[in-house]
Amino acid sequence: xxxxxxxxxxxxxxxxxxxxxxxxxxxxxxxxxxxxxxxxxxxxxxxxxxxxxxxxxxxxxxxxxxxxxxxxxxxxxxxxxxxxxxxxxxxxxxxxxxxxxxxxxxxxxxxxxxxxxxxxxxxxxxxxxxxxxxxxxxxxxxxxxxxxxxxxxxxxxxxxxxxxxxxxxxxxxxxxxxxxxxxxxxxxxxxxxxxxxxxxxxxxxxxxxxxxxxxxxxxxxxxxxxxxxxxxxxxxxxxxxxxxxxxxxxxxxxxxxxxxxxxxxxxxxxxxxxxxxxxxxxxxxxxxxxxxxxxxxxxxxxxxxxxxxxxxxxxxxxxxxxxxxxxxxxxxxxxxxxxxxxxxxxxxxxxxxxxxxxxxxxxxxxxxxxxxxxxxxxxxxxxxxxxxxxxxxxxxxxxxxxxxxxxxxxxxxxxxxxxxxxxxxxxxxxxxxxxxxxxxxxxxxxxxxxxxxxxxxxxxxxxxxxxxxxxxxxxxxxxxxxxxxxxxxxxxx
RNA sequence: CGGGGUGUAGCGCAGUUGGUAGCGUUCCUGGUUUGGGACCAGGCGGUCGCCCGUUCGAGUCGGGUCGCCCCGACCA
Numbered sequence: 001x002x003x004x005x006x007x008x009x010x011x012x013x014x015x016x017x018x019x020x021x022x023x024x025x026x027x028x029x030x031x032x033x034x035x036x037x038x039x040x041x042x043x044x045x046x047x048x049x050x051x052x053x054x055x056x057x058x059x060x061x062x063x064x065x066x067x068x069x070x071x072x073x074x075x076x077x078x079x080x081x082x083x084x085x086x087x088x089x090x091x092x093x094x095x096x097x098x099x100x101x102x103x104x105x106x107x108x109x110x111x112x113x114x115x116x117x118x119x120x121x122x123x124x125x126x127x128x129x130x131x132x133x134x135x136x137x138x139x140x141x142x143x144x145x146x147x148x149x150x151x152x153x154x155x156x157x158x159x160x161x162x163x164x165x166x167x168x169x170x171x172x173x174x175x176x177x178x179x180x181x182x183x184x185x186x187x188x189x190x191x192x193x194x195x196x197x198x199x200x201x202x203x204x205x206x207x208x209x210x211x212x213x214x215x216x217x218x219x220x221x222x223x224x225x226x227x228x229x230x231x232x233x234x235x236x237x238x239x240x241x242x243x244x245x246x247x248x249x250x251x252x253x254x255x256x257x258x259x260x261x262x263x264x265x266x267x268x269x270x271x272x273x274x275x276x277x278x279x280x281x282x283x284x285x286x287x288x289x290x291x292x293x294x295x296x297x298x299x300x301x302x303x304x305x306x307x308x309x310x311x312x313x314x315x316x317x318x319x320x321x322x323x324x325x326x327x328x329x330x331x332x333x334x335x336x337x338x339x340x341x342x343x344x345x346x347x348x349x350x351x352x353x354x355x356x357x358x359x360x361x362x363x364x365x366x367x368x369x370x371x372x373x374x375x376x377x378x379x380x381x382x383x384x385x386x387x388x389x390x391x392x393x394x395x396x397x398x399x400x401x402x403x404x405x406x407x408x409x410x411x412x413x414x415x416x417x418x419x420x421x422x423x424x425x426x427x428x429x430x431x432x433x434x435x436x437x438x439x440x441x442x443x444x445x446x447x448x449x450x451x452x453x454x455x456x457x458x459x460x461x462x463x464x465x466x467x468x469x470x471x472x473x474x475x476x477x478x479x480x481x482x483x484x485x486x487x488x489x490x491x492x493x
Numbered sequence: 494c495g496g497g498g499u500g501u502a503g504c505g506c507a508g509u510u511g512g513u514a515g516c517g518u519u520c521c522u523g524g525u526u527u528g529g530g531a532c533c534a535g536g537c538g539g540u541c542g543c544c545c546g547u548u549c550g551a552g553u554c555g556g557g558u559c560g561c562c563c564c565g566a567c568c569a
Contacts, residue, residue, distance in 0.1 A: 007530085016563090090567070126569095160494085160567060167568065220569095240569060279569055310528050349529040367528055377528080493569090 008357075010291050015235040019286060023164045026294045026358050028281065036162045036169030040278070043358065046302035048172070048278060052152065054204055054299075055174065055276065058196050059150050064176060067149045069130050072121040077129040081254040087221020088125045091157040093169075095121040123156040128222065128247070128273055131177045132255040139269055142181045142261045146189070150176040165282035166239070166493050173277035179269040181261065183248070186270035187225070190246040193274040194227040197242035205280065206297040206410035207231050207287045208417050209241060210439070210488055212464025217448050220273075224248040230463045230488065232417045233286040236437015238463050238490040241283045244274035282493070288382075288409050294359025295381055297409055298402040305331055305338040305398055306360045308351050310367025317342065320366055323391070327364070327376075330395035336402065356381060361405050362398055382409050423486070427477040430489075434460045439490045441469060443483035445476035453478055454489065463488045 008025065009018045024030050028044030031037075040048065056066070072095060079085050099115035102108070124130065131149070139147060152174045162168045176193060180186040194211060201207045209229035219226045223245035231241045251257070252268035261267050288295040298304050307324055311317035324340055331338040339360075341351055348365070355363055365377040376394055379386045382405045389397060420438040424430045434440060435458070444450065444462065455461050465487050476483045 087568095155569095157568070161563095161565095171569080173569080243569070275569080277569060312527060344527090347527050347529090347531060349527085349531080351530090352528095353530045365528070369528070 008291060008293060011234060011289075018291075019282075020164060022285060022289055022293060028285070028294075029164050031164065036159055038162075038164055038168040038170070040172075043302065044281065047284070047296070047300055048281060050300045050302065051200075051204070051280060052174075055196075055200055056150075056152075058200060059174075059176065062148075062192060062196065063146075064148045064150045064178075066151065068151050068153065069127050069134060071124055071153075073124050073127075073130045075120045075122055077133055078122055080129065081222050081250055083250075084128065084222035084254075088157070091159065092125055093123040093156050093158055095123065124153075125155055125157045126273075126275075127151065127153075127155075127175055128177065128251055128271075129255070132251040132257060132271070135177075135179055135269070136255050136257045139179055139257050139259050141259055144259060145179055145181040145269065146185060147179040148176070148189075149178070150174055163282075163493075165278055165285070167279075171277050171279070173275050175273060175275040178272045179252070179257065180272070181259065181267070181270070183270050186248075186272050187246050190225065190227055190244045190272040190274065193272070194229065194242070194244040197244065197274075197276055198229050200276075201229055201231065201241060201280075201283070202410065204297065204299045205284050205287070206299075206406060206413060207241070207283050208410065208414045210464065210466050211468065212466040212488060214243075214464055215448075215451060215462045215487070217451055218462060218464075220245045222247060222250050224250070228464050230439075230490075230492075231283050231287060232420060232439060232490075233283075233493070234289075234416070235286075236420050236439075236490075238439065238488075238492040239279070239283050239286065240463070240492065241280060242274075242276040245272060247271035247273060287413050289359070292353075292384070293357030295409060296359035296361060298361045298406045301359065301361050302337065303339045303355075303358070303360050304336050304402055305362045305364060306351075306355045307338065307340045307364045307366065308348055308355075309340075309342050310348050310365060310369075311342070311344070312368070316368050317344075319368075319371055323371060324366055327391070327394060331398060334395060334399050336395075336399060356384075362401055364394070364398070380405055382412070425474065425477055430477060431458055434458050434489070434491065437491065439463070439488050441466075441486045442477050442489055443474035444485065444487045445479050445481040445483050446485075447479070447481075450476055450478040458491070460489050460491045463490050463492060 009021055011018045027041050029038050029040045032039045096117055097111045097115045098117060099112040100109040101112040103110045135147060138144060154170055154172050156170045159167050159169050178189050180189060198209050198211050201209045209231050211229055214226040214228055220243060225246040227244045228240055229242045230238045233239055249268040249270055251271045257269045258266045259269060285294065309317065309320040309324060311320060321342065328338055328340055359381060361381050363379040370376050374391055375388045376391050377386055377388050380401060422438055422440050424440045424442050430440060451462055465485055469486055471485045474483050
């Protein structure tokens with residue numbers, strides 16, 4: 001069962017290659033033989049499952065319920081909301097037939113031409129249309145509102161170029177879809193869910209995010225407002241990690257979802273949708289990991305503590321096993337997930353490197369030397385610091401250490417981000433510096449023209465108008481026209 | 494869909510003027526090891542991406558074709 005373990009490419013040498021190697025070598029995922037698709041391996045999926053569980057509880061705490069809607073969407077649904085089609089039409093997979101048959105030479109199968117569908121079905125790129133088509137039947141009165149549904153599912157967008165977790169043709173996500181009686185309530189919900197995402201990112205993933213609202217050109221297809229959380233990766237690029245959309249009455253009107261209000265007057269329902277995907281895995285990896293491999297926040301690590309024995313002779317191993325057993329039990333009773341790896345076909349050095357690669361937050365090492373002294377070695381993954389401690393009280397110490405690591409990697413990420421956020425008022429200066437990454441806070445005149453020029457000149461885009469930035473009047477660095485606000489500009493994934 | 498690469502063992506690669514396939518690693522067996530990626534010995538594993546051509550003979554030369562990777566356009 002021993003695995004190939006090559007040294008990782010260094011982050012500073014080739015960030016892209018480092019990321020890709022890390023995902024594969026840490027056993028998170030690999031590219032599938034199927035075009036543009038990804039296989040998430042058990043270790044990677046265990047992290048995603050933890051994320052799901054926590055997010056799901058957070059959603060439910062706001063009154064959201066889970067449901068499930070079909071994978072296939074009739075083509076005609078997609079054309080009902082004009083902007084929405086335009087946004088997604090280019091990347092939809094289409095089902096045209098429902099049957100295969102054996103070919104003439106009987107050594108393969110072909111599509112049976114007689115099994116052509118009258119109306120083609122689209123594999124969902126997102127589910128607004130099919131869900132609002134369903135909501136039409138569920139919503140009649142203001143008493144049916146708000147309607148708050150979420151679904152965990154897969155979606156497909158036929159991407160030209162894919163990268164593990166960051167962009168794959170098929171990906172896993174959750175999409176929440178809510179219907180409301182008033183504009184205010186819907187807008188509030190869109191912002192509320194963004195707060196949930198930001199809270200999740202910072203508290204559990206230890207990934208600091210900038211919250212804000214998208215510019216018109218970067219908005220979700222069919223939305224009136226798109227709220228976003230933007231995280232900074234270690235190469236200074238931005239990663240859009242979650243979005244929440246205020247959809248107005250666009251889908252209510254497109255799918256004729258009307259309800260009778262208290263005054264017995266018909267009104268179109270107001271909508272939001274919001275989602276996060278397995279892309280969060282990419283954010284997690286690229287925020288914390290180092291040249292030794294993954295660094296996982298304790299809150300999401302499938303294995304929080306690994307214990308490695310240093311053995312030798314069988315009677316020595318027995319003594320170590322006996323000493324480790326009560327430690328394992330104590331940790332488990334504290335709700336800490338612990339793995340005791342006493343496999344005898346791998347040497348300790350190999351295990352050290354392997355669990356570091358996999359990002360296990362705390363490592364305990366116990367050998368004959370420790371047994372004599374009543375000590376145990378503790379290593380924390382975030383700083384790679386080792387110390388020798390008394391076995392007595394080690395479980396309590398580890399519990400507290402896990403909290404400390406969670407906080408430390410968050411603070412480290414905050415520090416890195418804050419050091420790479422710049423206010424900038426000079427376009428020439430901006431063009432020169434944005435190549436090297438970082439978030440730039442710049443005055444913007446609010447026009448799509450300057451936005452397009454920035455993108456053309458530098459590949460950087462307006463990530464959002466941040467909420468928490470003090471807005472002072474100024475002039476647009478490109479056009480020189482008066483600017484309403486400072487926006488966050490960066491190159492992104 | 495443009496521009497550039499590349500296809501030989503699970504993975505990483507070599508293969509000279511054309512002569513029938515090699516290295517490292519993984520994996521398996523046995524032994525010795527075990528406080529930072531062990532060592533020794535033996536073993537399994539390949540229609541050289543695919544098709545056509547040149548030739549007595551093609552991994553190698555020519556033509557075609559397909560896949561993959563990187564850089565753009567598109568995107569969570």
